[in-house]
Amino acid sequence: MSTRSEPGHGRPDPGLSAIMSERSQLINLAYRLLGSLADAEDVVQETYARWYAMSRQRQEAIAAPGAWLTKVASRICLDLLGSARARRERYVGEWIPEPLPEPTEWINGRPGGTTADPADRVTLDESVNMAFLVVLESMTPAERVAFTLHDVFRYSFAEVAEITGRTPAACRQLASSARRRIRAARVPATPPARQAGIVRDFKRAWEARDIDALIGLLDPGATATADGGGLVSAALHPVRGAEQIARYYIEISDRTPDDMTILERTVNGRPGLVAQQDGVTVTVFAFDVAGDRITHIWAVRNPDKLRAWMPA
Secondary structure (H helix, E strand, O other): OOOOEOOOOOEEOOOHHHHHHHHHHHEEEEEEEHOOOOHHHHHHHHHHHHHHHHHHHHHHHOHHHHHHHHHHHHHHHHHHHHEEEEHHOOOOHHHHHOOOHHHHHHEEOOOOOOOOHHOOOOOOOOHHHHHHHHHHHOOHHHHHHHHHHHHOOOOOOOHHHHHHOOOOHHHHHHHHHHHHHHHHHHHOOOOHHHHHHHHHHHHHHOOOHEEEEEHHHEEEEEEEEEOOOOOOOOOOOEOOOOHHHHHHHHHHHHHHOOOEEEEEEOOOOEEEEEEEEEEEEEEEEEEEEOEEEEEEEEEOOOOOHOOHHOOO
């Protein structure tokens, strides 16, 4: 992003470093609110554009620039969430949040090294695992913003109220409603090492076309959801039930080209899988594991959502 110099002096804005240091926070916030890294980057760019559209005098009159940037970014996200529902109704098939790779392998949004600019990363914690993001998708825009700002980023309800244009009491109620949705969907946590082992066993059973082993790894009430966005082939509706999912994945395997490679990768902070063809990522699989069984599989195939997984 290009930045402005102080008018008439030809020297950098002395507050530039402080302003740009907020970028990481804004990316993290916008991604959690929107479930899309591409949209989050657009929001942050628009937020900074609004800041630099102001005169130096107006900028200097703002006591807390970071709070101003957060307020503007949150309001842009709130507007986008309001229009997103209409866009999702026109979306072909199921919509899944955009998956993210492990940040230690992320250079400018691309896997392959360890020198990524921290401002371009999303911090991976429990608030960005795929199961959590899917629950956020079920919330109203106001619930999602109030909950994320207060419970995830620890803003006070007074601050949330100023951002959303609602009363603190209303924001408290919105966050409480969102919390109930989270609790209703939450399953007992499985240790990461155990999750990784179960995902690895799923990979091996899938590659071996062992339908009985797949069924044994899946919860009887498991759900598998795919997102092709109408751009690539994908099931238009979720597949439910262990046997049905196992048979579905065996059918996929039977149609898979010989040069397809399945790799174990971290997806949104949890063990997952990535399918590559000729070195290009074509599908990212996220899993939710409860106990020793897989309860959800999300397969993102829409190439527009796989930019962060593409080679440089």
